[in-house]
Amino acid sequence: MAFLALLEADLKTMTHSWVVRIWGLLLIAQILITIPAAASEGTAAVSLSDLLGTFPLIWAIVVILISAGAVSSEAGVVADSILSKAVTRYEYILAKLTSRLLAVIALYLASAITSAYLLSRYAVTSDLDTPGVVYSISLIGMLLVLLTSLAVAFSTFFDRSSVAIVITWILWIAAGAICALFKLENLSPVHILERLPDALSGDYSARAQWEALIGFTFASSVVIGAAIAHYVRKDL
DSSP states (O other): OHHHHHHHHHHHHHHTOHHHHHHHHHHHHHHHHHHHHHHHHSBHHHHHHHHHHHHHHTTHHHHHHHHTTTTGGGHHHHHHHHHTTSSOHHHHHHHHHHHHHHHHHHHHHHHHHHHHHHHHHHOSBOOOOHHHHHHHHHHHHHHHHHHHHHHHHHHHHOSOHHHHHHHHHHHHHTHHHHHHHTTOGGGOHHHHHHHHHHHHTTOOOHHHHHHHHHHHHHHHHHHHHHHHHHHHHOOO
16 A cells, blocks of 8 residues: 555654654653652652653644654655655655654653653652543643644645744644633643643543543544645645
């Protein structure tokens, strides 16, 4: 299948990317530097919350850099491939999106799960609740899925990667205000990060949990659908 061939090739490109490699090294350094100090000074929930919070706040720019050039950076090459019918537009955009999602989520989960394990074992005050940890890691993961989807989508809308990067970053910064405007509190990155220590300790409502997970799934699906619908009709 063309999709699998494209996905395999793009994953190889991602593993050789200096941005991805440096990000992986920085995540390892973050664990080695912050976890020992956090384990001896604070509660496990607060320490893990601080670490997870770096993904939508600090590492978001890396996710955008990885994803916002997925399509626009290869505009000339993909035009030749699609026009020669070697691959369909649908297969191309799905392969690009899937490879970015796999790279981002793999690095995120490796960091989050490792940190959660170390803090649960060695923190002075271990107040982590297993279902709360699973829920919290899943919630931040859904945030990253939405961010990656947005960046790839804007990569299809604009021919210049720099434009896609800037617009995605501005929209991400404004996400809290947008959610507040439409009263979508459980989807607001700001609200999620504020409630994260409590959620990691098991203090969260089932209603908020399902609203967030369903909301992010719906939002990501709409973004991906819009990107695909636009790209299959785009004049290359």
